[in-house]
Amino acid sequence: MWTRKTEKDIAEERKRLLYDVTAPLGAGVCVLFGAFVSLWIRPRPWIAPTLPMMSFLEAAKKSVTFAIFTVLLAYLLQVVTGKPISKVLSDRCVICNKCARVKVLDPVARCECNGTFEDLELWKWTES
Numbered sequence: 001m002w003t004r005k006t007e008k009d010i011a012e013e014r015k016r017l018l019y020d021v022t023a024p025l026g027a028g029v030c031v032l033f034g035a036f037v038s039l040w041i042r043p044r045p046w047i048a049p050t051l052p053m054m055s056f057l058e059a060a061k062k063s064v065t066f067a068i069f070t071v072l073l074a075y076l077l078q079v080v081t082g083k084p085i086s087k088v089l090s091d092r093c094v095i096c097n098k099c100a101r102v103k104v105l106d107p108v109a110r111c112e113c114n115g116t117f118e119d120l121e122l123w124k125w126t127e128s
């Protein structure tokens with residue numbers, strides 16, 4: 001059944017996130033490749049035929065800068081919001097505090113059972 005997380009649960013989750021750098025690093029690697037490909041494989045003749053080709057080293061340096069920036073930003077976002085980065089970016093889910101119906105957040109604030117919806121992140125599933 002769904003139960004509300006305790007203060008302790010939330011504190012533990014936040015603490016775990018402080019040491020979890022997998023997702024921010026993953027985002028950084030994606031940006032590194034993306035930026036490098038788009039910087040080095042220039043000029044894209046169909047966009048800017050006169051742009052000079054960036055050197056391999058210059059493109060690599062710029063991509064690494066972008067990647068480091070992304071990792072830091074993703075990590076900060078994760079720590080500040082207290083959620084893994086994948087959940088920060090995805091649709092927010094809410095749960096009814098009476099009948100425990102789960103849905104993606106929409107403008108309807110009241111459930112058919114007359115309960116109200118709360119952030120699913122504040123609830124946990126427990127075997128009863």
Ligand SMILES: [Zn+2]
Nearest residue numbers: 096099111113
């Ligand atoms: Zn309900």
